Amino acid sequence: MYKRFIGKQSNKVKNTVERGMVKRFSEAICDPHPIFIDEEIGKNSKYGQNIAPPTFPRVFEYGEIEDLELPQKGLIHGEETYHYERPLLVGEELYCYSKVKNYFEKQGKNGLMGFFLLKRYGKDSEGNIIFTEEQTVIITEAVRKAMSV
Amino acid sequence: MKNLVEIKPGEYLEEITLNPVSRIELIKYxxxxxxFNPIHTIDxxxxxxxxxxxxxHGMWTMGNLGKLFTPYYEEGFIRDYQIRFAGMVFLNxxxxxxxxxxxxxxxxxxFDVKVVNQDGKEVIKGKVRFVID
Structure with a gap:
């Protein structure tokens, strides 16, 4: 069961907000706005640089939490919350990691459902938090049985 | 387009209707x-x-929804973006x-934010807190 992972966190991983990745990501969410991809517009914006869309941290790596393995299939993404101190700037480096916030189970109409809450953090080189992301993933009984966890 | 500084409670941002969902878009995402969870790309x-x-991908829909706010980044930015995934989105x-x-x-x-499908069903919903700075 996942209860024993509550409070566990991953090692920090350095990520760069890469220009090409931001362009491709903004195109993939059908939002190729100049504030994300046009260098001149970025330079002249209040941020002095292009910024990344709010759901961009999806592309970052957050390190591994020791021994934690979530099922590869059959997970249901329940909720997603981002918090920002400021937008992410193209070219900047962020140190990212994740932490298990909670795990609990509830009886639902499809059997016992596991709720897994993961929080991810992105910090600048001085250790200031720039963004956090909280994700709730639902693990259904069928999947848990298949994994025998 | 109005500035966000002027918008009043009860007023909508200009809504956007997307092209029908296509496989190539999901492959791109x-x-x-x-x-690369294959339930998003392989029948x-x-x-x-x-x-x-x-x-x-739920996150594809959430990413798309964010674009309602993209024209306003000179006024401020999204401080909080909270979404509950309420229904599935299929091809077309x-x-x-x-x-x-x-x-x-x-x-x-x-803001109260949501994405509805062609039947008026909510597929994601939540809140955006936009900060004027």
Missing amino acids: AGASGD EEAEKAGLPGIIA DVLTLKAILEERNDENLV
Whole structure:
């Protein structure tokens, strides 16, 4: 069961907000706005640089939490919350990691459902938090049985 | 387009209706995001998972919804973006993005946001707190 992972966190991983990745990501969410991809517009914006869309941290790596393995299939993404101190700037480096916030189970109409809450953090080189992301993933009984966890 | 500074509670941002959801878009999102869960791109895998067909990544829909706010980054930025995934999005679904200002105090604008499909069913919903700075 996942209860024993509550409070566990991953090692920090350095990520760069890469220009090409931001362009491709903004195109993939059908939002190729100049504030994300046009260098001149970025330079002249209040941020002095292009910024990344709010759901961009999806592309970052957050390190591994020791021994934690979530099922590869059959997970249901329940909720997603981002918090920002400021937008992410193209070219900047962020140190990212994740932490298990909670795990609990509830009886639902499809059997016992596991709720897994993961929080991810992105910090600048001085250790200031720039963004956090909280994700709730639902693990259904069928999947848990298949994994025998 | 109005500035956000002028918007009042109860007013909507201009809504956007997307092109029908296509496989190539979801393949692009898989590549750009690194989420290669095959239920989003390969029919057989979706069927094996008990789905009638491939479904969009929830994060693709959430990413799309964010674009209602993109024109306003010179005024401020999204401080909080909270979403609950309420329903599945299938190929050829036609999605509409909506945001209504719920409340504002000083520099904080709290919007109720959602994406509805062609049947008016909510597929994701939540809140955006946009900060004027």
